[in-house]
Structure formats: C-alpha cells, structure tokens
Amino acid sequence: IDEFYSSTDHMTQLIDIKSDLTHSLQFYISSLENQIDLTRRALQDLDSISDDTSKDPEILISNPLTAYKFVRQLRNVGTAIEKITKKNISKDLDILMSKTQLLPNENNLDGIALAIVRLQELYRLEPKDMTETPSALNPDECFHIAMIAHQNQQFHCAILWIQETMRKLHDGAEAVLTEQKVLTLLTSIQFQVLNQPSALGVTQPLLHYDHLNWKPILQSAYTNSLIENIKNWDGMQHFLTAFDMSSLHRTWQNGYEALCRGQGIKMTPARQKNLVCRYTTGQGNPQLIYAPAKEEEEWDEPLILRYHDFISLSEIEVIKRLSRPKLSRAKVSDPVTGKLMSTTLRVSKSAWLSKDESPVVGRVSQRIADITGLDMDTAEDLQVANYGIGGQYEPHYDSMVANGVPFTERRIATVLVYMSDVEVGGSTVFPDIGAALQPKIGSAVIWFNLLKSGEEDTRTLHAACPVFVGTKWVANKWICCRGQEFRRRDKTVRRRIICKPWFVVEICIWYSVCQNNEEETALETSVSCI
Numbered sequence: 170i171d172e173f174y175s176s177t178d179h180m181t182q183l184i185d186i187k188s189d190l191t192h193s194l195q196f197y198i199s200s201l202e203n204q205i206d207l208t209r210r211a212l213q214d215l216d217s218i219s220d221d222t223s224k225d226p227e228i229l230i231s232n233p234l235t236a237y238k239f240v241r242q243l244r245n246v247g248t249a250i251e252k253i254t255k256k257n258i259s260k261d262l263d264i265l266m267s268k269t270q271l272l273p274n275e276n277n278l279d280g281i282a283l284a285i286v287r288l289q290e291l292y293r294l295e296p297k298d299m300t301e302t303p304s305a306l307n308p309d310e311c312f313h314i315a316m317i318a319h320q321n322q323q324f325h326c327a328i329l330w331i332q333e334t335m336r337k338l339h340d341g342a343e344a345v346l347t348e349q350k351v352l353t354l355l356t357s358i359q360f361q362v363l364n365q366p367s368a369l370g371v372t373q374p375l376l377h378y379d380h381l382n383w384k385p386i387l388q389s390a391y392t393n394s395l396i397e398n399i400k401n402w403d404g405m406q407h408f409l410t411a412f413d414m415s416s417l418h419r420t421w422q423n424g425y426e427a428l429c430r431g432q433g434i435k436m437t438p439a440r441q442k443n444l445v446c447r448y449t450t451g452q453g454n455p456q457l458i459y460a461p462a463k464e465e466e467e468w469d470e471p472l473i474l475r476y477h478d479f480i481s482l483s484e485i486e487v488i489k490r491l492s493r494p495k496l497s498r499a500k501v502s503d504p505v506t507g508k509l510m511s512t513t514l515r516v517s518k519s520a521w522l523s524k525d526e527s528p529v530v531g532r533v534s535q536r537i538a539d540i541t542g543l544d545m546d547t548a549e550d551l552q553v554a555n556y557g558i559g560g561q562y563e564p565h566y567d568s569m570v571a572n573g574v575p576f577t578e579r580r581i582a583t584v585l586v587y588m589s590d591v592e593v594g595g596s597t598v599f600p601d602i603g604a605a606l607q608p609k610i611g612s613a614v615i616w617f618n619l620l621k622s623g624e625e626d627t628r629t630l631h632a633a634c635p636v637f638v639g640t641k642w643v644a645n646k647w648i649c650c651r652g653q654e655f656r657r658r659d660k661t662v663r664r665r666i667i668c669k670p671w672f673v674v675e676i677c678i679w680y681s682v683c684q685n686n687e688e689e690t691a692l693e694t695s696v697s698c699i
C-alpha cells in the first residue's frame with residue numbers, strides 16, 4: 170500500500186505495521202549487541218595474549234610449549250572473528266529495510282494535512298478547536314498544515330494555521346521551524362491573495378534575511394508600498410489579528426458545505442407530512458411476500474427512497490472482507506480526456522465485486538432487482554467504497570462527467586447501500602434540492618439519475634461529505650438504462666412494461682432514454698402505466 174490516508178481500513182493496518190517494525194528493530198538491536206559482545210570478547214582475548222608476550226619475543230619462540238600456546242590463542246581469536254564476520258547481520262538489516270518500506274511516505278502525511286484543511290473549511294473550525302489535547306500539534310506540525318493549505322490555494326486556512334504556529338511559538342513551544350520560514354510563507358500568501366500594497370508590510374522583516382530569494386519580489390512594484398509600521402514579528406502578529414478572513418472563504422461550494430454541516434435543508438413541513446413509510450412487496454413479488462421491504466420516502470422531488478434493513482450485518486462483513494484486498498484509490502473521469510484519474514475531488518478507496526464472487530453479492534443484486542423490478546443483467550458490478558481521513562466525493566452526477574458529457578453507458582438509477590454509521594460527517598447531500606441523507610448501517614437509498622428525456626436530472630447532483638469522525642463504508646449499484654426497455658412479460662405478448670409500485674412514473678422514462686432501440690415506438694405506445 171503506498172497510500173494509507175484515503176481509506177480508514179488501510180489506516181488501521183498501520184497499527185500492525187508499527188508493531189511489526191518494533192519487533193524487527195528490537196531484533197536488529199539484539200543482533201547488533203550480540204555482534205558487539207562477540208567483537209569485544211575477541212579483542213579481550215587478543216589483549217590477554219599480547220600482555221604475556223610483548224616483553225621478549227625470543228622467549229616465546231624458543232619454548233615450543235609457549236609457542237604452541239601463543240599460536241593456539243591467536244588461532245582462537247581468528248576463529249572468533251571469523252564467526253563474527255560470518256554471522257550475517259546484513260540479513261537482519263535487509264528485513265528491517267523491507268519493513269521500513271511499508272511505512273507511510275511524505276504523500277500520506279500531506280494527504281492527511283489536506284484532509285484536515287478540508288474538514289476545517291467545511292465544518293468551519295478554528296485550528297485551536299482541533300489542536301488542543303489529546304491531539305495537540307506542535308508548531309512544526311501546525312506549520313506543515315499551513316504549507317499544505319497554501320499549496321492547495323486554501324489561503325484562509327493557511328493563515329489560520331500560521332496564526333496557530335505563532336501562538337504556539339509565543340507560548341514557548343520548541344520548534345525546528347524558524348521565524349524566517351513563517352514570514353516567507355506568509356509573504357507568498359500576501360502576494361497571491363491580497364495583491365494589494367497595504368498587505369505587503371509583512372514582507373519587511375524578510376529584509377533581514379539576505380540569502381532568501383525574496384529580492385526579485387520585493388523589487389517589484391509593490392516594494393515602494395511596504396508599510397513602515399509592520400516591521401517585525403509583533404507587527405506581523407498584529408497584522409494577522411486584524412486580517413479580514415471572511416474575504417478568503419471559498420464561496421462556490423457553499424450549498425454543499427452548508428448541507429454537510431446540516432444547514433440549508435430545503436424540506437418544508439407541509440411536504441414532509443406527505444412523505445410516507447410502508448412495507449412493500451414490490452407488487453406481489455414472491456421474494457418479498459413473506460419479508461416485505463421497509464420502504465421510506467426520504468425525498469419527494471425527485472423521489473429518493475430508503476430501504477431499511479436492506480442488508481444484514483453479516484452480509485456487510487462478507488462484502489467488506491471480499492473488498493479489503495482489492496481496495497484501491499477511487500478515480501473520476503477527467504472532464505477533458507475522459508480518462509480515469511485520482512484527485513482530491515474523491516478521497517476514498519474502492520473495489521468492484523461481481524455477482525459470482527460470493528453468493529452474498531449475488532443476493533444483494535437480486536434484492537435490488539426484487540425491490541425495483543429493474544433488470545440487473547446490464548447493471549454494473551457492486552462498487553464498494555471505504556472513505557479515508559476527511560474522505561469525501563465532491564458534487565457530481567453519477568451518469569455524466571463534470572463538463573456535461575454523458576457516460577456511454579447511462580446509469581438510470583443509483584442504489585447506495587450504507588454499510589456503516591458515521592459518527593460525525595459523511596452524509597450524502599444533494600445541493601440542488603437541499604437534501605441530506607445520513608448514513609445508516611444496513612439501509613439503502615435509491616434515486617433516478619435520468620429524466621424522461623434521457624437527460625441527466627440535474628437535481629440529482631450529489632456529494633459525499635467529508636467524514637469527520639468515524640469510518641464510512643458504502644456500496645454503489647449503478648443500474649444501466651440498457652436492458653430496462655425489455656422489461657415485459659414475454660416476447661409474444663404486446664410489449665408491456667411491468668410497472669412496479671413506487672416508480673410508476675419513473676419507469677416510463679425508459680422508452681425515450683434508450684432511444685437507439687428499434688422497439689422504441691412500440692414501447693412508447695405501450696406505456697399505459699403513467
């Protein structure tokens with residue numbers, strides 16, 4: 170695994186890696202100690218020989234017994250040294266090296282720092298809300314987060330973390346970090362964000378540091394405007410306190426972010442009253458007659474339904490177990506090239522499970538077919554996702570990439586199965602309609618992505634909010650348009666769509682969605698269920 174942070178499941182493996190590494194290090198230390206002991210003993214043996222013989226070599230050689238003893242002792246020392254050199258501790262070192270390879274790299278640390286920034290933006294948190302005990306961060310750690318925030322153009326957060334760094338330094342916390350580094354970063358933020366002369370006073374202290382390459386910057390047109398009264402560390406602190414943070418908040422995502430915080434839900438009490446719960450047998454589906462599904466209308470326009478106890482805890486465990494070895498960083502389609510790529514838009518790891526992999530996966534697919542009446546033959550495999558630290562999926566459509574290009578295989582409906590509760594955060598939100606769905610273990614939600622015209626229903630724009638506390642597992646089943654047009658009794662009877670109870674209206678969208686189908690006209694005339 171080279172990326173731990175994008176899946177909490179993979180993060181937990183670090184605990185095993187840590188204890189494994191502890192053992193390897195301890196083993197290597199005792200090997201080294203053993204080597205040192207042996208080496209020391211060889212030296213002592215050697216010393217004890219030379220003491221007896223150094224005075225008069227002639228005596229030693231002339232007496233065959235002492236000569237024998239001398240040679241024998243030297244020989245013994247030789248054997249001991251041979252033993253030391255033969256004992257290959259480089260093998261232990263190799264083992265240690267291979268264990269070290271498993272440790273997280275710099276990217277992981279940066280990934281987590283970015284997750285912290287994201288959570289902070291979204292849930293409007295101050296660094297001090299996050300860094301008090303037990304997880305107190307030191308000035309160097311605070312500064313690293315500031316740098317990552319800056320690299321990701323999150324200037325507001327960067328400034329907050331610089332403030333936090335300075336607060337800690339001011340309180341006397343030890344740090345490797347230098348004042349000059351903080352100033353350099355802050356200067357860069359100044360130039361990028363404010364772009365106004367009055368903000369440049371903060372660069373003044375940098376004049377003391379000759380070797381920095383700040384000169385070209387300072388020599389720019391801004392130089393003349395440096396404010397005299399901010400010349401030092403204290404001045405900078407004053408500047409930061411007076412800084413208008415609100416100007417730096419990102420606004421383009423407000424709808425999404427607010428919903429993630431539980432604000433801006435657009436359901437009215439009058440509409441809410443009309444939302445019902447019911448037991449459904451999928452209009453007499455034999456599979457559901459004895460165990461009807463618990464169906465709840467979560468949203469009316471567009472219709473979003475939730476099925477409670479859709480999947481059992483033991484089924485969830487099987488699905489998680491099957492996916493674990495396959496989890497890899499989830500990707501999204503590049504709007505320009507259409508190629509799949511990994512991006513911070515989607516921070517999770519996912520795995521695909523086919524029906525044949527386990528009866529459980531097949532059962533889940535069949536259950537979806539029973540409840541929805543839709544054809545699963547053309548549906549995609551089950552996509553299992555485990556979110557990482559601050560794991561999220563920014564607003565998107567399931568059947569189209571960001572620039573409005575539809576997927577080749579249109580996804581008529583999405584079934585999203587929640588395989589965990591999430592303590593804080595992690596809801597699925599629909600910014601356009603102001604809906605927020607809470608993950609509830611074992612439940613599944615379903616909505617249609619396409620309109621009658623076959624176009625994306627833009628109201629289904631949705632996002633997975635960053636997980637703040639807890640872990641989030643979901644499974645997606647995307648049902649394709651292709652195949653649904655053939656839902657009819659049999660080939661001889663005039664084409665009929667079998668209407669299932671709750672999507673009486675929605676089901677009729679198929680004839681137009683599947684426009685390339687030769688039977689389109691026939692289907693259109695047979696839509697009697699509207």
Ligand SMILES: O=C(O)CCC(=O)C(=O)O
Pocket residue numbers: 554562567585595596597631632633634643645
């Ligand atoms: O995890 C969620 O809440 C939504 C996931 C999602 O929208 C997706 O994977 O396409």
Ligand SMILES: [Fe+2]
Pocket residue numbers: 565566567631
């Ligand atoms: Fe989605």
